[in-house]
Amino acid sequence: MQMLEKAGKAKALVLTLVYQDGTTQLDPEQKLGPPVCGLLALMKNDLDCSTPEDPLGPNDSLVYLKLEHTPAWAQQHAHTSQEHFTRDVLLQVLSRSQPVVCYKAKDFLRTALQFYRRDLSWKRVAGCLIQDPQVSGWLLDPANPSSCYQDLLNKHSKRPPTTSALGVKKVSRVISGLCSLFWLNMELCSKLQSQGLWELYSDMELSMISVLAAMESHRIHVDKDALKRTSDLLGTKMKQLEQEAHRAAGQMFLVTSNTQLRTVLFEKLCLHERCENKKLPKTVNKQQQSTSEAALLQLQDLHPLPKIILEYRQVHKIKSTFVDGILSCMMSKNYISSTWCQTSVVTGRISAKHPNFQALPRQPLQITKKQYIQGKEEEVVTVHPRAMFIPQEGWTFLAADFCQVELRLLAHLSADPELLRIFTHPQADVFTMLASQWKGVSEVEVTSEDREHAKRVVYSVVYGAGRERLSGILGVSGEQASRFQDSFLQTYREVQAFIQRTVQKCHNQGYVLSIMGRRRTLPNINSPNWGVRMQAARQAVNFVVQGSAADLCKTAMIRIFNLVSSSGSLSARLIAQLHDELLYEVEDSQVERFAALVKSTMESLQHIDHLGVHLKVPLKVAVSSGKSWGSMSELHIPPSLSPPSPLH
DNA sequence: AATCTGACGCTAGG
DNA sequence: CCTAGCGTCAG
Numbered sequence: 001m002q003m004l005e006k007a008g009k010a011k012a013l014v015l016t017l018v019y020q021d022g023t024t025q026l027d028p029e030q031k032l033g034p035p036v037c038g039l040l041a042l043m044k045n046d047l048d049c050s051t052p053e054d055p056l057g058p059n060d061s062l063v064y065l066k067l068e069h070t071p072a073w074a075q076q077h078a079h080t081s082q083e084h085f086t087r088d089v090l091l092q093v094l095s096r097s098q099p100v101v102c103y104k105a106k107d108f109l110r111t112a113l114q115f116y117r118r119d120l121s122w123k124r125v126a127g128c129l130i131q132d133p134q135v136s137g138w139l140l141d142p143a144n145p146s147s148c149y150q151d152l153l154n155k156h157s158k159r160p161p162t163t164s165a166l167g168v169k170k171v172s173r174v175i176s177g178l179c180s181l182f183w184l185n186m187e188l189c190s191k192l193q194s195q196g197l198w199e200l201y202s203d204m205e206l207s208m209i210s211v212l213a214a215m216e217s218h219r220i221h222v223d224k225d226a227l228k229r230t231s232d233l234l235g236t237k238m239k240q241l242e243q244e245a246h247r248a249a250g251q252m253f254l255v256t257s258n259t260q261l262r263t264v265l266f267e268k269l270c271l272h273e274r275c276e277n278k279k280l281p282k283t284v285n286k287q288q289q290s291t292s293e294a295a296l297l298q299l300q301d302l303h304p305l306p307k308i309i310l311e312y313r314q315v316h317k318i319k320s321t322f323v324d325g326i327l328s329c330m331m332s333k334n335y336i337s338s339t340w341c342q343t344s345v346v347t348g349r350i351s352a353k354h355p356n357f358q359a360l361p362r363q364p365l366q367i368t369k370k371q372y373i374q375g376k377e378e379e380v381v382t383v384h385p386r387a388m389f390i391p392q393e394g395w396t397f398l399a400a401d402f403c404q405v406e407l408r409l410l411a412h413l414s415a416d417p418e419l420l421r422i423f424t425h426p427q428a429d430v431f432t433m434l435a436s437q438w439k440g441v442s443e444v445e446v447t448s449e450d451r452e453h454a455k456r457v458v459y460s461v462v463y464g465a466g467r468e469r470l471s472g473i474l475g476v477s478g479e480q481a482s483r484f485q486d487s488f489l490q491t492y493r494e495v496q497a498f499i500q501r502t503v504q505k506c507h508n509q510g511y512v513l514s515i516m517g518r519r520r521t522l523p524n525i526n527s528p529n530w531g532v533r534m535q536a537a538r539q540a541v542n543f544v545v546q547g548s549a550a551d552l553c554k555t556a557m558i559r560i561f562n563l564v565s566s567s568g569s570l571s572a573r574l575i576a577q578l579h580d581e582l583l584y585e586v587e588d589s590q591v592e593r594f595a596a597l598v599k600s601t602m603e604s605l606q607h608i609d610h611l612g613v614h615l616k617v618p619l620k621v622a623v624s625s626g627k628s629w630g631s632m633s634e635l636h637i638p639p640s641l642s643p644p645s646p647l648h
Numbered sequence: 649a650a651t652c653t654g655a656c657g658c659t660a661g662g
Numbered sequence: 663c664c665t666a667g668c669g670t671c672a673g
Contacts, residue, residue: 257671317668358661359659359665
């Protein structure tokens with residue numbers, strides 16, 4: 001118990017996970033990360049007197065905590081006394097007010113939550129103040145995140161790399177690694193401060209570590225049998241389509257090969273010669289005839305093959321990525337949890353992998369199953385990957401969507417009066433209003449096609465897409481696309497002014513900032529090469545909008561997380577973040593209460609006093625719920641039910 | 649003789 | 663614009 005006291009009193013704590021092959025988080029990452037076997041903690045008390053040559057001061061000490069489950073057959077009690085001790089140390093770590101440093105801290109927190117799944121609530125990680133140099137390094141230069149600890153160290157350490165090359169024992173290598181980690185953290189913190197990134201780091205990104213760790217430690221149940229049945233169904237459908245494709249082409253070829261498809265379409269069938277009035281897209285790198293969706297849509301009236309390929313690709317995508325892909329993520333389990341990456345997106349968004357939860361198709365896919373049985377009826381089956389995700393018994397999925405955040409932010413950032421006016425009407429359909437305003441017709445005259453066009457033009461402006469890209473997305477000529485874009489910018493003059501202002505600022509100072517001070521430096525903004533320079537300009541504009549939206553969504557996640565963690569009764573858990581949408585699993589009895597809380601918390605972010613954020617537009621949140629992610633229906637929250645916005 | 653790697657193409661999401 | 667992930671193909 002001496003150790004516990006020591007851990008509590010130490011001036012600083014530096015941690016790393018240890019894996020079964022003897023490596024730590026400071027070693028270059030393995031392909032298939034080996035299982036964790038323990039935790040190494042350096043308790044530092046002599047912050048001044050240690051040198052790289054003798055990293056361990058007289059009052060510093062090192063402790064190894066075993067994190068391995070004893071096999072069920074050897075268990076006396078639920079946990080051994082050693083496991084209880086380790087848990088107490090972990091609790092000590094989570095509630096410390098002194099700094100704790102860990103490279104890839106999220107992995108540490110998640111491991112702790114997984115190991116003590118039974119008696120360490122995810123709520124306990126909420127308040128913890130753990131620092132992570134990986135996150136610091138990313139905030140300082142989000143475009144070039146370091147690939148491993150050594151990389152990060154080389155990039156930021158003033159001293160040359162430590163002299164320990166060969167012949168030094170593994171233990172002392174690890175110790176000096178932990179010490180360098182401590183100093184690196186100090187160095188990065190001062191850099192953050194001098195760049196004005198400290199608040200963003202300590203108030204937002206560090207809190208995100210806990211949010212993501214809790215999210216990763218949650219198990220999402222998946223209907224595995226349905227997934228397997230779907231895999232077979234799609235498999236037979238693909239075989240049928242493959243045969244049809246061969247018949248239409250008049251030869252065998254590999255349907256999944258773009259190279260071979262290109263040969264069939266343009267060298268054998270010569271379809272490009274029959275549509276000289278249309279401009280067919282080229283591949284980006286090699287300027288060949290593209291076989292992309294946009295190209296095939298142009299060709300579909302000339303020959304049956306393009307349509308078959310399009311359908312084949314749809315089915316193939318669903319099967320390979322969203323059915324078989326998810327099955328392979330499940331291994332022998334019947335649940336999944338994605339890995340959420342905090343430092344892989346330049347704009348400050350988070351990304352997901354294994355599986356990528358953020359790319360699951362929104363729309364179900366219709367499959368017509370040909371039945372060669374007596375009745376000539378064709379059976380139609382709908383395949384919907386999202387519907388495979390099921391809440392636990394007695395729980396419900398709840399989704400909260402920030403409606404048109406990026407567009408609202410564009411309105412705020414540009415202060416364009418016409419764009420702002422659209423958002424003063426809370427009831428109206430934004431894109432319908434936009435289309436009517438822009439095309440100069442009344443709202444009832446706006447066709448769904450107009451609305452869709454307006455939407456795409458808007459986001460192409462937000463994303464900074466060029467003429468070619470827009471014409472591809474819109475399915476019109478490049479001429480027409482740029483006319484659409486110009487007319488949009490003519491209608492919303494201040495938007496254009498905002499774009500010019502942003503590019504100019506980037507030009508002057510070399511970087512741009514999001515609404516909460518996130519930063520991206522763009523060296524290419526001064527490139528002599530026109531194409532490169534224009535690319536940087538689009539990236540600058542896009543960063544401000546996308547990065548600011550990311551700021552808002554992260555703030556929402558953190559606030560809701562803190563509210564639930566500090567509540568005795570609330571139990572809702574975050575399942576996924578889809579950029580502008582948060583997906584929760586909520587106890588049935590708490591759905592209404594939680595929905596009101598989420599909605600009011602998110603909408604209250606229009607004003608964040610202590611950050612000086614005051615959006616000129618209201619934020620709108622749509623809430624929906626359902627017993628599967630595939631069937632969510634909107635929930636209408638009476639405004640009176642919403643509690644007043646809580647502290648912070 | 650398999651396997652791996654990097655470049656490229658396409659598409660799901662926002 | 664910025665992601666993850668599935669494919670082919672050449673070396």
